[in-house]
Amino acid sequence: MSASSDQAETAPLLDPTTDAVPAHADSHRRSFLFRPSRGLTMLEKILTALAILFLLLAATFIGLFAGTNHQLGKERHRAPVTVTASPTGQHGATSTVIATTTVGKQRPFPGPTGKPGDGHHDHPEICLTKECVLLASNILSSLDESVDPCHDFYSFANGGWLKSHSLPADRGVYGTFTEVQDENRKVILGILEGKNDHSAGSDDSEEERAERANLKKLRTGYAACMDVDRINAQGTEPLLPLINEIKDILGPFYLPTHPSLATVGSTAQDPTEDDWEGAYTPTYKVPEELRVHAELVADARKSFKHVTRAVRPAEQHVENRSEVQSTEAKKRDTEALTRALAFAHSRSVEALLGFAIEGDAGGEDAQVQELFMYQTSGGLPSKEYYEEKPILDFYTAVVADVLAELAQPTPAKKHVGDDANDDDLDAESWWPVGHKGGKDKGKSGKKIDRKKFVKQVKALAKDVVRFERALMRAGADIEDLFNPTFAYNPYPFNNLSKELSFMDLPAYISTFNTRNFPTKIVVTHPPYIHSVHKILSRTPDHVLSAYFVTRFGLSYSTFLGPQTPVRRATRRLQELLQGLKPGTPEDRQLFCQAYVDSPRGLGYLGGKEFVDRKFAGNSKEKAEKVIYDIIDAFKARLPSVPWMDKESAKAAQGKAETMLVKVGYPTSPNVSSAIALERYFAPLTIDRDFFANGLRTRVLAETRTWYTLGKQRDRGEWEMVPQLVNAYYSPPDGEIVFPAGILQPPFFSAAWPDYLNYGAFGSVAAHELSHAFDNTGAQYDERGRLRDWWTNSTVKAFKEKAQCLARQYSNYTIEGPDGKPVHINGNLTNGEDLGDSGITFAFSAWKNLSSSVQNAKLPGLKYTE
Ligand SMILES: *[C@@H]1O[C@H](CO)[C@@H](O)[C@H](O)[C@H]1NC(C)=O
């Protein structure tokens, strides 16, 4: 559920702000945006531009949450005054108001003087605090009361909101989650711009000093990002050292004399199958079905850890190496490929295959961080995109533009439209022709054939895309990756190391300076290794080099100025993938805020400020009570679930009981302590060079990840920053996590009547809890291990019930761009749909509470609680 604007990290180009999250873009360990979970698989995260999923969820939640920018939070700490609706208001306050059962010291509503149920039903009290009035107005304006809810509940619940909100031009998705995220960003923006400093005092404690140093770092990072003139002026130059490194390792990526530029990865019998040139036309729109896949993949990648577990004996060998080794592959310098992979991966650039360090759910202790190997991702969001000719055509043009730009041997700073530059071309350059800025002659004095150049680059780009498509085709389908037993395939390290004969795995791992050398590796999809061998064996070196260069170009374009050709090319792709109007300007402020919000970047610095301002007082205790009440309601229900036997129900109660609940902000790094944060960020230099900041941030994040190899997981760590509007369940960790960012109106306020919090935030909490028992989560026991912990008959009954829900959802449709209905694939959304059913526990929890506590009603609403 959820939709935040920063999602889609795996598909870094999918969302406009995605690439604004450079610190983790292109890495497996992404923040989890939104989908409150993945149930299955993903731990965290949430949403992404989800077209269909989002609509589904929206139908479920948004109606409840509909709301917009109110300022409720600002007043949060004030003890609310509750009055009756009677003209004598103030006096009535105590007698009219119903106490909450808050555990906090501060009661949001004046305590009750009357006993519950003593006649209040007939004369319900009305809450007239500022918070309640704003909330009521928000709800009213979100409804469309002219619609009969029995006839069309969706329009009834959302009609008003939809009428007053249109999709912003620079967004591919917009909803309540995005709206709250925007609000949260405004809070941080104030801090970034130096407003609201609460450290202005003269108190020079160590904590204050650290706070100032942290703010300085945060603001410097933001200012560097906002300095578009400077970034544009640098052009492509900052990227070239990375490209040159690849060239040094793998050789030149452009060999104009190479005889065949159209051989790579083509498995097509029918040659037309392998040609997509001209397939794209400006009226083309990405089909909804593809977007769904994009979404799922993004979620899966974000929650990589959860996608990949299952107990499977390591009996089978990865592949039969003897048949996959072609002479070409043998010839290839494994050392060079190893270096290229280590270089790319250490800078968070995905290529060829990926490694992750995750809890070993299939082992004895899910908290031990083990090495995982998974299939790589490409420049398009999922493998299905590589079968869509118009997209391939468009993508090839983007890759060609990137390659053309990066093919330049001279520093970019001189090249842009500056005629003098061509004379600086390196004499040794293998580059045969100049191609820039109206110059007719290259260094060699040869006549430049621009047409030829364009053609050659295009052919190269096509080879790169074919290569990438072959890799994507070799990867498992997302449906399979969602199945933890499918994707957990452990091998002894030495075994796998031998299977990966195209690289030197021990040498690769050594480059990350890890202290604990792995003894085993878990592979998500073993046949992929065999395929990579084959694909590599038929790929010429220069295409491999061009592929790595393309990966760097796409990945790091986010740190280049909006006017640089590489960035413009990736922006075009982003527009296509997100359905934005071509040429839509990017909101730089939003981009830079998303950048500083990144969990692998400076996110926790802003997070502390956010928590200090928007999640103080008894908010944490109140939110925790909602969650624990829902867990209680869940446990209470289990014994009477008809298809569950006693044994399984008891085990499920045990799992619910041991669930770790995390609310608000992490303790590692300790977000409550400026000193702790200063120490945490000490290894990261942030100056006015935006590109260098981004590079350093990524390298540090990778280093930190590798450092955890073989260790126990630090339970204080989170996958999300506190200001994020999202939540997650992490199966191997047995925890549900709710950042302060989602504990904001219209989801939650410590100053609201309980029923609102149980209905709005409660549905989020119940959704995450239910993920622990959905089609994937249910495969993990109370210690986060992939185990059979229910009886066979209960598992069978559960599967039948889950399929029933899948069939129900498969019946739902949304309208596609062509006006035709698009069906949900209930199998793909099953985990989320099961999670959404958790709302019934939120309702039970509130019913239970309301038997002892009554809350005042909201003004102007004719509805019951
Ligand atoms: C591996 O390939 C060789 C040669 O093709 C074959 O003789 C052998 O039986 C294969 N081994 C397995 C385990 O498939």
Ligand SMILES: *[C@@H]1O[C@H](CO)[C@@H](O)[C@H](O)[C@H]1NC(C)=O
């Ligand atoms: C109702 O609340 C009581 C007191 O908090 C708790 O002990 C009980 O488990 C709850 N029952 C349900 C069904 O939630």
Ligand SMILES: *[C@@H]1O[C@H](CO)[C@@H](O)[C@H](O)[C@H]1NC(C)=O
């Ligand atoms: C985090 O820092 C706060 C403030 O210094 C301190 O009170 C708290 O004990 C710390 N928490 C942890 C887990 O270290």
Ligand SMILES: *[C@@H]1O[C@H](CO)[C@@H](O)[C@H](O)[C@H]1NC(C)=O
């Ligand atoms: C449960 O099913 C598994 C595999 O489906 C089987 O190996 C096991 O023996 C079954 N257990 C019982 C008690 O029937």
Ligand SMILES: *[C@@H]1O[C@H](CO)[C@@H](O)[C@H](O)[C@H]1NC(C)=O
């Ligand atoms: C799906 O829709 C069809 C036709 O409207 C209906 O007959 C069927 O019962 C529905 N299935 C489910 C599981 O809701």
Ligand SMILES: *[C@@H]1O[C@H](CO)[C@@H](O)[C@H](O)[C@H]1NC(C)=O
């Ligand atoms: C969903 O999964 C079930 C069970 O695996 C299968 O029978 C069905 O065909 C699938 N439906 C779709 C639309 O993929």
Ligand SMILES: CC(=O)N[C@H]1CO[C@H](CO)[C@@H](O)[C@@H]1O
């Ligand atoms: C390729 C390889 O090294 N395979 C080995 C994997 O491990 C088994 C048993 O440990 C060996 O028998 C294989 O030869």
